[in-house]
Amino acid sequence: MTARGGTAWDTWLVAGAAGAAGLPALHAAVPNGAGRLGSLLETFLPWPGAAVPVLVALALYARSRVGLLACTAPALVWCWMFGGLWFSPSPGPHDLTVVQHNVADDNADPAGTARALLAPGAGLVAVQELTAAARPRYEEVLGASHPHRAVQGTVGLWSAWPLSDVRPVDIRPAGFPASWRRGLRATVSAPGGPVAVYVVHLPSVRLGPAGLASAARDESAALLGARIAADPAGRLLVVGDLNGTVWDRGLRPLTAHLDAPGAGFAFSWPSALPVARIDQVLGRGVEVTRVSALEATGSDHLPVLARVRLP
Structure with missing residues (x-):
């Protein structure tokens, strides 16, 4: 894979992946004082994961190995935090x-x-x-x-x-x-x-x-x-x-x-x-x-x- 655009693409892709992983993983660190920014983020908490397929597509376009590797971080964070809701097996009987x-x-x-x-x-x-x-x-x-x-x-x-x-x-x-x-x-x-x-x-x-x-x-x-x-x-x-x-x-x-x-x-x-x-x-x-x-x-x-x- 020959890189298209070099380090500039790598930098932007790594930054995007860091944001997509960090926002949900570190949501509790976002202050909730003025503007209730913490609550606002937590209202849409699973959605930073939607950036992963976009980042992967951009990494493939840019032929960036670094970018593709960086995409694993938000994917793993999303699976860790929300995978149980999405991939859980049948809950079995209920009353x-x-x-x-x-x-x-x-x-x-x-x-x-x-x-x-x-x-x-x-x-x-x-x-x-x-x-x-x-x-x-x-x-x-x-x-x-x-x-x-x-x-x-x-x-x-x-x-x-x-x-x-x-x-x-x-x-x-x-x-x-x-x-x-x-x-x-x-x-x-x-x-x-x-x-x-x-x-x-x-x-x-x-x-x-x-x-x-x-x-x-x-x-x-x-x-x-x-x-x-x-x-x-x-x-x-x-x-x-x-x-x-x-x-x-x-x-x-x-x-x-x-x-x-x-x-x-x-x-x-x-x-x-x-x-x-x-x-x-x-x-x-x-x-x-x-x-x-x-x-x-x-x-x-x-x-x-x-x-x-x-x-």
């Missing part, structure tokens, strides 16, 4: 399935969306952005096979099994009105035994010139994390739109108490070109073995299907 979906408050077809949520045959269906106008459509469609329901504000849970101990969960950040109700807890009498289920919708984040505005979401996550830590339930699920990924340090006060799915990327947002899974099914005392994204509905999110194994 229950959960569908999670932010149905969007401007959804023009709530009945069609509800039918789509029933298609996988999940025993639990959790929704957010449930409006008063659309709620009767969801109750009509979901209630036929999931007669047990709990609704608090704009979040709801439909279950094939009885629900008990249903209560609101207050995760309002400071200054939010009492009408802002986005959390509930219920105990599901699942075939394998009772499971506490939280359905939540954390505040939205915004990306602007000053960076990622996530203070309200982070405060809400901390409030929810404290509730989870104090909950005596031996088996527990947190299901909802967390407006953040499992790698986002802004959610750490919550995710530190929960286990993430063992397999599946299940990018759920935005529905037109999904780049991040901000719709989550996380567990404690249970194993969420796999998550997968479902077909688009009338929402700007994709539904997420999770398979759960009970101990």
